[in-house]
Amino acid sequence: MCVENTPPPASRLTRRGILAGAAALAGTTAALSAVAPRTAAAADDGRTGRGPSTGRATTGDLVVEGGTLLDPATGEVTEDAVVVIVDGVVRAAGARGRTHVPDGIEKLDAHGRWILPGLVEAHIHLSTAAEAREAVLKGATSARSGSTSFYQDIAVRELARQVPQLAPRLRAAGVFVTPDLGDTILADPDLTPLARLKDGVRSPEALRRVVEVNLARGADVIKTRVNERAGLPEQDPLAQVYDREQLSAIVAAARRRGKGVLCHSYSEKGCQDAVMAGVRSIEHGAFIGERTLHEMKRRGTYFTPTLAAMAGMADSSDPILAERGRTFLAAAKKRALAAHEVGVPLAAGTDSSGGEVDPIGREVELMREAGLPALDAIRTATTGAAKLLGLETRAGRLARGFAGDVVLVDGDPLADVRVLKSPKRVVRSGVAL
Structure with missing residues (x-):
């Protein structure tokens, strides 16, 4: 069963309704309402604030x-x-x-x-206005989303455009392109046809569908995966869920609209398949191989090792996760240094999620611990990450x-x-x- 005959993603009117719901979930509507009187007063008395009353x-x-x-x-x-x-x-x-x-x-x-x-945070999950504000106060004034369940990151991006002090300048990823969408299927009526697929989001048509719906809702980048999650003890993070052909379908659908793809990856083969499929950046990549690093250098593919997330996992009370975190962190540090020595561009990302926002400076600290010179570690959260986000002339x-x-x-x-x-x-x- 496929989705070839499903109508294209719906009109702008529907998009507005869906994103209004995302804004409500993220709390960005309330955040804007709270600052509207203040910004309006600033405009009225000649101060430099320009808020909702002026549209700027x-x-x-x-x-x-x-x-x-x-x-x-x-x-x-x-x-x-x-x-x-x-x-x-x-x-x-x-x-x-x-x-x-x-x-x-x-x-x-x-x-x-x-x-x-x-600082520039290249991998963070911002689902609420409160998380967005905390990220800014911890130094991340620009960021790239690692996806959210119900387009909340797109609402956070719009909050940042209207009142920058409340959120980082954001590249939003929308919803995750993953075999099992789970409750995300409820985020959008244009995703519901996928619920009837017995094997989940795996066919070229289904993969393109999730990409196209994301782009219709205003996503700036596309997030997918090649391996299972490390943060769930019941999953094997080295098990591969998409092959190179499937990843290529995702990349091709994104490229038709001029968008890049970031890919959740751990295993050597998974990273290799993702790079050869043409993803813009490898996320996590704890066991990425030397051959793949050289291919990344040749292609200009970025590496976002998210060391802070692995360090956090190492502190878990769950013994499986704690051991996994220690093993993955040690491996990822070696891979980050190897990538730097090969000339692969690196970007700092904490992979913060679930209401806990790590300072992006923590990722810089771990890059330094991995062996990068201090200036190069700082560049992963400034000039390097800015270029990955397409902000090299702004951030x-x-x-x-x-x-x-x-x-x-x-x-x-x-x-x-x-x-x-x-x-x-x-x-x-x-x-x-």
């Missing part, structure tokens, strides 16, 4: 001054630096004496601290034209990357939080 995002004008500025792209360190943000965008950044500071702009004192661009640096997203930390991150786990202040789109 809430951005700010701010000068961050006096700290030590690190440019991850070049490694350049500037003492007594100034970053000038106007309408949420960096207008100038550099040494105080060589950087013009306009009059009348609010100033944020950064003396004694280091100034870095807002990952504090330079003219880039987003006015800043983290201030106590201490030199080049000497000790652990300072990134506890930002002392975060600026999102020119507004200090």
Whole structure:
């Protein structure tokens, strides 16, 4: 049985209804309602806030001054630096004496601290407005979703566009392309025809269907898997659920709309099949092989090892998960370092989910523990991850034209990357939080 004769995904009107439900689940509607009076008042009294009353995002004008500025792209360190943000965008950044500071702009004192661009989280599951806000406060001002069950990440993305201070700038993945959709089948009437498939979402037609429905709902990327989950003790994370041909069908459907695919992978063969199928990034990849790493380098395929998730699993009270976490973390650290040495582009992602948001700085710490030099570890959560997300001209640096997203930390991150786990202040789109 297949879905070849099922009508295409429904109209924009239906999309709006579905996404309104996702917004309600995520709590983004309530979050917008709570800030609407404040942003409207800011617009009325001439301040820089621009919210729902004007139809524009809430951005700010701010000068961050006096700290030590690190440019991850070049490694350049500037003492007594100034970053000038106007309408949420960096207008100038550099040494105080060589950087013009306009009059009348609010100033944020950064003396004694280091100034870095807002960090970029390449794999996180944001299902609520509260999680999104927590991610920002922990330093992740841009992010890529690893999927949600009912399109909540698409609602979070829209929240970020209207009030950036409430959520990271987000690349949303919509719902997971997986053999068993479970309750996700209830997320969308255009997914319900798949419920009659005896073997689940496995045929080329069914795989294309989930991709097409995701894209019709506004997904920016597609998330799929090649292996079972590591975080469920009853599953074997080295067991393969899709073969190369099935993965190729998913990639082809996404590419027709110019979208990339991130793939949950652990086993060597699974990673190899995913890379050869053309995925944009390998997620987890604890046992990825040397041959596959060289192929990734050749293709420009990214590696997001999600070390923080494996470290968290190692602390589990379940003995199966704890042992799995220790084994997978040790293997993934070796693979991350091998990838770096081969020249595979790396991106930092915590794989946070279920209401617990790890600071993206924790992933940078684990990259450093794996053996990456401090600057390269920082790049996995700045310039490297930004390029994976297609944000290389907007995020990952504090330079003219880039987003006015800043983290201030106590201490030199080049000497000790652990300072990134506890930002002392975060600026999102020119507004200090």
